[in-house]
Amino acid sequence: MNNRYGKLASLVYHLDKPVGRSFGDVEYYLERLQGTDGPILEPAVGTGRFLIPLLQAGLDVRGFDLSVEMLDYCQRELEHRALTASVQQAGFTDYVLDHPVQAIVVPAGSFQLLDSFEQGMVALHRFHASLCSGGRLLLDVDPVHSIVNSRPGLRTWSAPSDGLITLNATALSTDFGAQVYREMHRYELWEQGVLLETQLEQFSLRWWGIQELRMALEQAGFVDVVVSGAYQYGKAPHSDDDSISFEARKP
Ligand SMILES: C[S@@+](CC[C@H](N)C(=O)[O-])C[C@H]1O[C@@H](n2cnc3c(N)ncnc32)[C@H](O)[C@@H]1O
Incomplete structure (x- = not known):
């Protein structure tokens, strides 16, 4: 199986990118999510690197991930800080939610771990179905x-x-x-x-082309797609940018 994030891969992720380590994404998404008054979902939550700063900022976040080993680190890091959050073992294409959420945020290029167009489309449709009306999807991808x-x-x-x-x-x-x-x-x-x-x-x-992913989001039912480079909201992506962020709304 691809992209397993087993025992040693999880340990490496945790050592290399400990909780709170930011690529610019933590600050960017905290700003973009400010004022979100309902639940937020982080698919592929991993070790909690990104989840925990959001919880500490007072946001109501839950997550899922396919890797039990990554989730074990996440649970330990939550307990260490006396924080609680629902984190479940599930995949992008089969996760289940009790209630719709206000926002879905997928940092660290995790969406690209779905290595076929079809799986990516299934996930986008699922994200759309999981959002309240007016809810937002925020995700980033590594440039080609x-x-x-x-x-x-x-x-x-x-x-x-x-x-x-x-x-x-x-x-x-x-x-x-x-x-x-x-x-x-x-x-x-x-x-x-x-x-x-x-x-x-x-x-x-x-990898996804910028216009390909924009159209894929629209085909999945999203509107108002904003594409930003280098974690600067609304800045058109430049060829040198290290990350490209997409934000879209469910009508
Ligand atoms: C790059 S890490 C990102 C972790 C965390 N979101 C962060 O920002 O630090 C990617 C995560 O995606 C998870 N993953 C890979 N394939 C997945 C899938 N099909 N469904 C859910 N999670 C998946 C891995 O287990 C890993 O925890």
Whole structure:
């Protein structure tokens, strides 16, 4: 299975991007969500990196994620701060909500982990169905250049109790027809030069053209689509921007 975020991948995510670490997204979405008076959903909530600052700002946020290991970190981080939030194990295309939400926010390019156009469309329709009338969807994607020019290689992190984690990423394929880039991720956990554990995960991302995603949102029933570059609301994306944000409303 692709994009599993298993035990070692989750540990790496948590070490590399601890709770509260921002790429500019935490501040941007906090500002965009200011004044939201109903529940907010974060699909693919992960370790709570983004969820927790939103809760701390007083927003009512819940989330889901496919990875039990990522959700375990999230629960621990919530407990550590005496915070509570509903976080469930579910996927983009099969999650269930009790009540419609006022906003859905998908940071960190997680939407691109759905590596087919069809799955992306299913998720957009589901997001639309999960929103109250007038509710907003906010999501960001990595620009095409950062995906197709990606330079995978070896990275290392110090792990708890004197360990070392290595991630060796190797490019597998770039499918320009399906707009999907694939890598193999080999994670290793070492202690005093002894290999304790290894895990292999296939990682894939589907890139979306800006106008393609705008039209996909409209086809899913959204209106008032605003596309912004570099986390500056309303600024037309520039070719050098590291992130592109979409905001759209359910009529
Ligand atoms: C880049 S992390 C983002 C985590 C968090 N939203 C953040 O901003 O730090 C991507 C997350 O997407 C989750 N994920 C991958 N595929 C998924 C799917 N089909 N449905 C739900 N979650 C998924 C992974 O388990 C991982 O936690």
